[in-house]
Amino acid sequence: MAIVNFMNNSPLPMQVTPADWPGGYWWHWVFFTVILIVFVLVMVMGAIYIERRGLGRMQSRLGPNRVGPFGLLQPVADAVKVLLKENIVPNSADKVVHWLAPIIAFVPAMMIFAVVPFQNGALLADLNIGILYVIAISSVSTIGVFMAGWGSSNKYSLLGAMRNVAAVVSYEIPLVLAVIGVVLMAGSLSLNQIVLKQDIPFILLQPLGFLLFFAAGCAEINRSPFDLFEADQELVAGFHTEYSGMKFAMFYLVEYGEAIAMSAIITTLFLSGWRGPLLPPWLWFILKILIVFFLMVWTRTTFPRARIDQLMALAWKFLLPLALINLFITAIQVLVWPDALPWILIFINIAIMVILILLWSKFFKLGWGRIEV
Amino acid sequence: MTTTGEITFKTEPFVLNFGPVHPSTHGVYRMRATLDGEVVLDIEPVFGYLHRGIEKLAEERTYTGFIPLTDRLDYISPMSNNLGYCLAVEKLAGIKVPERAEYIRVIIAELQRLANHCIAVGSFLSDCGAMFTPFMYMFREREKILDLFDMVCGQRLTYNYMRIGGVSQDIPDEFLPALHKFMGTMPGMIEEWENLLKQNEILLARTKGVGILPREMAINCGISGPVARGSGVKWDLRKADPYSIYDRFEFDIPTGEVGDCYDRYRVRVEEMKQSLRIIKQAMEKIPSGPIRAEVPHLIRPPAGEAYAHIEAPKGELGFYIVSDNSIAPYRCHVRPTSLINLTALREMVKGWKVADLIAIFGSIDITMGEVDR
Numbered sequence: 001m002a003i004v005n006f007m008n009n010s011p012l013p014m015q016v017t018p019a020d021w022p023g024g025y026w027w028h029w030v031f032f033t034v035i036l037i038v039f040v041l042v043m044v045m046g047a048i049y050i051e052r053r054g055l056g057r058m059q060s061r062l063g064p065n066r067v068g069p070f071g072l073l074q075p076v077a078d079a080v081k082v083l084l085k086e087n088i089v090p091n092s093a094d095k096v097v098h099w100l101a102p103i104i105a106f107v108p109a110m111m112i113f114a115v116v117p118f119q120n121g122a123l124l125a126d127l128n129i130g131i132l133y134v135i136a137i138s139s140v141s142t143i144g145v146f147m148a149g150w151g152s153s154n155k156y157s158l159l160g161a162m163r164n165v166a167a168v169v170s171y172e173i174p175l176v177l178a179v180i181g182v183v184l185m186a187g188s189l190s191l192n193q194i195v196l197k198q199d200i201p202f203i204l205l206q207p208l209g210f211l212l213f214f215a216a217g218c219a220e221i222n223r224s225p226f227d228l229f230e231a232d233q234e235l236v237a238g239f240h241t242e243y244s245g246m247k248f249a250m251f252y253l254v255e256y257g258e259a260i261a262m263s264a265i266i267t268t269l270f271l272s273g274w275r276g277p278l279l280p281p282w283l284w285f286i287l288k289i290l291i292v293f294f295l296m297v298w299t300r301t302t303f304p305r306a307r308i309d310q311l312m313a314l315a316w317k318f319l320l321p322l323a324l325i326n327l328f329i330t331a332i333q334v335l336v337w338p339d340a341l342p343w344i345l346i347f348i349n350i351a352i353m354v355i356l357i358l359l360w361s362k363f364f365k366l367g368w369g370r371i372e373v
Numbered sequence: 374m375t376t377t378g379e380i381t382f383k384t385e386p387f388v389l390n391f392g393p394v395h396p397s398t399h400g401v402y403r404m405r406a407t408l409d410g411e412v413v414l415d416i417e418p419v420f421g422y423l424h425r426g427i428e429k430l431a432e433e434r435t436y437t438g439f440i441p442l443t444d445r446l447d448y449i450s451p452m453s454n455n456l457g458y459c460l461a462v463e464k465l466a467g468i469k470v471p472e473r474a475e476y477i478r479v480i481i482a483e484l485q486r487l488a489n490h491c492i493a494v495g496s497f498l499s500d501c502g503a504m505f506t507p508f509m510y511m512f513r514e515r516e517k518i519l520d521l522f523d524m525v526c527g528q529r530l531t532y533n534y535m536r537i538g539g540v541s542q543d544i545p546d547e548f549l550p551a552l553h554k555f556m557g558t559m560p561g562m563i564e565e566w567e568n569l570l571k572q573n574e575i576l577l578a579r580t581k582g583v584g585i586l587p588r589e590m591a592i593n594c595g596i597s598g599p600v601a602r603g604s605g606v607k608w609d610l611r612k613a614d615p616y617s618i619y620d621r622f623e624f625d626i627p628t629g630e631v632g633d634c635y636d637r638y639r640v641r642v643e644e645m646k647q648s649l650r651i652i653k654q655a656m657e658k659i660p661s662g663p664i665r666a667e668v669p670h671l672i673r674p675p676a677g678e679a680y681a682h683i684e685a686p687k688g689e690l691g692f693y694i695v696s697d698n699s700i701a702p703y704r705c706h707v708r709p710t711s712l713i714n715l716t717a718l719r720e721m722v723k724g725w726k727v728a729d730l731i732a733i734f735g736s737i738d739i740t741m742g743e744v745d746r
Contacts, residue, residue, distance in 0.1 A: 055504075058506060059505055059506050059509040059510070060509050060510060060513050061509055155387065155389050156389070159389075159411070159727070162410075163411075224502070224504055225502070225575055227502075228728075234397070234727050234728050234730075234731050235727075236395065236396060300504055301504055301506045302506065303503070303573070303575050304498060304501040304502045304503040304573065304575045304576050304579055305501065305502025305503070305504075305575070305579075305728070306502075306575055306578065306579070307578070307579060307726055307728045307729065308411055308726060308728065309411075309726065310575075310578050310579075361574075
């Protein structure tokens, strides 16, 4: 009973479940945890299906189409196959670290969803520091990845893990700076409040911020063209080379879970979250997530992979200055014209984005070996 | 070496073993790379995993009986191997090839060059991390060439089409219309790849100035083919020492300037365009007539030796045959293009990153079947 009392008196607000629900916060917690787990698992399966079919379509092949209608059950078949496989631990591996790594990588990917609103107020915990929580939690996965690389006692894994840590540390900064622009516009750190403030999606008011966040997000969650940590051609599979069976499935789940989480964050911050006409809010939310995810798949098929030093150079020399300028401009706009007409701001911001990107690509060229890191 | 208080950290290079089973070693090539973090200090090439003793096998087969084995040398472009071997035997035995057979040979050899460069460029881009999209696009076009080959000889991989003194069978009536159709679509496809890739910033960053092979070194190492031409060596046996009827066709020799991966990639794409030019001219002029010279079933060339070389898709492919007037060669030596082009790899990759090691290796375009024989 003590724990229920504690939960009831907790400072976290409860908006969806009515105050007279039996158990109060306790029920709310159980209800949303179950929903979140089911949601993440189903979305991951959907994402895997969309990615594989999308890749197939874009690469002029069919993609999986044998299992179930249109290959819809392929993720299920894959999951069953992976779960039935033998769990192999290398002899020289650090057993505890090797065992813990997938769990530590997986948990944060799930925890991010705790503060993402599915519709107005429908979320596990409406933290007033929601976005800060997301940023803090999402980088914990890196520790899991590094543990996997270290614990496998495999040089390929270690190289992949080192790259991951270096890249994530660098890309956190432009990522956070891009978020601050949104926070300035919304005037709140709570994700639910940010969505409520988006009468016009912030992608229009913060176009540069969106691009920066998307690029940094792709690097953060290990999506092409920044998928250096498991670079297929160089490191075979990177940090999860030595994993098999259930543990490998966990890493697979992490990969797509993080992609879905990042899509959900982008949806919430820039695409006005669950808001939209006609359709129910949760459907809008899922649709937007899938659109952003599709954008990631599209990028993956289109671009070659950057090199590790170019990746770093991109973060520090391109994204970081642009993010700082974007933040500066946004701050001035919020301070000087708090009531400016939105379409004027949209026009100004898009113009600024185009000019800045053109200017920077004049100064900063990836090619010709000019980059020294 | 850094010292912090009482703890002493030291760094040392470590050895990473690429291959023989690795996604981007194009077969069973093995590189023992000494790495300092991500930087390649040195590599030690190890090959021989695919050695089948093809040169020795030639001594136990009739002259005609060795043709199927040449298919297994460079299995990406077997038609060129067939041609090179047949030219050597014809030179040794003094056989005159009929006109029509010469034209068929040129068309087939140039189609083979197109097919080979499709794979070379596709797998190079895939080594740069382009997630198989260019690979699949180019395989789709290669399939059409394979269909054409299927039409003339009934095989899709090991053709065994050329014969001493001609070709095994005449091209069917539907071949030339089909070839005409192919010639109509292929330039458009090359154009499409160019639009997608030529100015891609990430590709430029990954390939421009990377893995430079200086002109002098290319000549000194005996490098030939697109790799040498990428370094600015204007050396093409079709012009320098015209075999078959190549002196009758108009075409240019594309060369690069710097000798980096990008130049090698460009040279291959330009060569595809030149091959299309040659095929177009050959299609217009192809005469009717016999397709094989009158040669005895068991050829007994006079005692002596002959060396014939052709401009195979990968470079200079030579066959050196010693005859003792028996039905089998006394000695048959192959000048393998891939192996000799591979000798410069070590100098090219020193000081570059792991990712570049793979890209540079891919840009040389080797086939292990030819390296190990």
